Amino acid sequence: MIDISELKFDEKGLIPAIVVNADTNKVLTLAYMNEESLKISMEKQLTCFWSRSRQELWLKGETSGNYQHIVSITADCDKDALVVKVQPDGPACHLGTESCFENEVFESDENTGFNLNSLMELIEGRKTNKQEGSYTTYLFEKGLDKILKKVGEESTEVIIAAKAEDKAETIYEIADLAYHVMVLMVEAGISIEDIHNELKGRHVIDHKVKQEKMTK
DSSP states (O other), X not given: XXXXXXXXXXXXXXXXXEEEETTTOOEEEEEEEOHHHHHHHHHHTBOEEEETTTTEXXXXXXXXXXXXXXXXXXXXXXXXXXXXXEEESSOSSTTSOXXXXXXXXXXXXXXXXXXHHHHHHHHHHHHHSOOTTOHHHHHHHHOHHHXXXXXXXXXXXXXXXXXXXXXXXXXXXXXXXXXXXXXXXXXXXXXXXXXXXXXXXXXXXXXXXXHHHHHO
């Protein structure tokens, strides 16, 4: 872990801070810190910036209530920029949006990104706007019993592949199981955020238990 004195602030005594949602890795905003605001951020574990327009310290959320609880602060290889991972209480942008980066400039037709949220949106779309020939739509049309049957079948396939110590096959079957579980989630009205929050709560409990054991 490096010391603040090792960071390279610019000629105005500022360093750019890229604020990222610790849970989703979505970039929320780009702001600037000076040495004082960085120290305040670390002490309060809340983001505090230097407002270049107002020329004053700015504790994010002080007026709006949209505080950003700091999880970690990391410097880049040149030590002249920071990534601040946070858990936000509300929107990061003054316009009321989750992120300040909402205005798309370009999107490649060839290089497409993938994440579980985009897959979840696709699955939800197959339920609300049924598409002929879609396997996902077929599952929704058949209903809960069919979906549960497929979850059970894929769970068995995972067990068989894992027991055989076939890594590639196990990965394949886990992917199948994950997909069918997501279909079940949509059918049951359960979001990825619901699961995330449940696991997050368990992680906090587990972390506390580990700390208690270490102190005994």
